[in-house]
Amino acid sequence: MAELYDRARPSYPAELFEAVFSAAGLEAGRPAELCESGAGTGKATRTVGTAAAIAGWSLTCVEPDPAMARVLRGHLDRIPGLEYTIELAGLEQFAEAERARGRHRRLFDLLYAAQSWHWVAPERRYLDAADLLADGGTLALIWNVPRPHPPELQRRLDEVYGRVGPRLAANGRSPRVAPPASPEPREVVSSMRRGSGDTEAEIESSRLFTGTTRESRPFVASYDTSGWLEVLRTHSDHRILPADELERVLGEIGEVIDDHGGRVDVSYDAVAVLARRLPRQPTCG
Numbered sequence: 001m002a003e004l005y006d007r008a009r010p011s012y013p014a015e016l017f018e019a020v021f022s023a024a025g026l027e028a029g030r031p032a033e034l035c036e037s038g039a040g041t042g043k044a045t046r047t048v049g050t051a052a053a054i055a056g057w058s059l060t061c062v063e064p065d066p067a068m069a070r071v072l073r074g075h076l077d078r079i080p081g082l083e084y085t086i087e088l089a090g091l092e093q094f095a096e097a098e099r100a101r102g103r104h105r106r107l108f109d110l111l112y113a114a115q116s117w118h119w120v121a122p123e124r125r126y127l128d129a130a131d132l133l134a135d136g137g138t139l140a141l142i143w144n145v146p147r148p149h150p151p152e153l154q155r156r157l158d159e160v161y162g163r164v165g166p167r168l169a170a171n172g173r174s175p176r177v178a179p180p181a182s183p184e185p186r187e188v189v190s191s192m193r194r195g196s197g198d199t200e201a202e203i204e205s206s207r208l209f210t211g212t213t214r215e216s217r218p219f220v221a222s223y224d225t226s227g228w229l230e231v232l233r234t235h236s237d238h239r240i241l242p243a244d245e246l247e248r249v250l251g252e253i254g255e256v257i258d259d260h261g262g263r264v265d266v267s268y269d270a271v272a273v274l275a276r277r278l279p280r281q282p283t284c285g
């Protein structure tokens with residue numbers, strides 16, 4: 001699955017990360033410590049790692065899945081001059097280990113998560129992020145937010161899901177857009193598209209961050225029929241289907257894409273929600 005995910009999933013535009021670095025006050029030639037939560041196979045990490053190698057920043061990648069981490073290491077080893085480490089852990093375990101180091105703990109100038117923040121325990125993720133960030137350090141939460149397919153293509157896809165993928169259609173899962181990886185990202189994506197500010201409100205309610213802002217950059221990913229079917233195979237709402245049902249769904253979706261010209265272009269908005277870590281309160285004694 002790690003190799004399939006790495007091959008099928010879209011990356012992120014470099015322009016978005018340039019905006020993130022600028023917002024975080026990172027400058028080439030000035031040392032900085034970067035941390036990625038849920039680095040996966042490196043869909044975002046490769047872009048960040050290339051920039052970090054040029055700028056002289058160090059990068060720590062936190063990823064709990066050994067298979068994902070192996071693919072990630074292979075990519076990062078090919079970036080000349082990159083100073084990096086991979087921590088085989090979730091952000092919760094990594095933050096706890098750093099707290100245990102006391103005054104020797106690492107503090108980061110930028111902590112970011114690309115399409116992975118939903119995997120961190122909601123009740124503690126902002127506390128852990130704040131603990132890992134230096135005072136004034138930046139938290140950046142990043143998603144690729146897909147736009148709807150063209151109406152006629154969407155109509156035909158809905159028809160397929162309604163007929164041969166009823167488990168998806170009954171749960172409102174017919175992918176009117178390229179579906180996110182799990183139910184929670186779908187909710188995040190929906191709130192971002194509505195502009196409701198749910199993510200910003202969640203950050204601000206933690207009372208650990210300030211100056212919440214948003215950056216967005218559009219891009220288009222183009223897939224041939226087999227490429228689009230690979231994308232669908234990486235999404236959890238498809239992966240949980242019985243094998244025979246999944247193959248029927250993908251077979252008919254493939255026919256729709258073939259009739260559509262054998263390609264599907266998906267428009268995305270790469271979105272980053274950013275906030276700065278408030279200064280720590282001095283301790284007594």
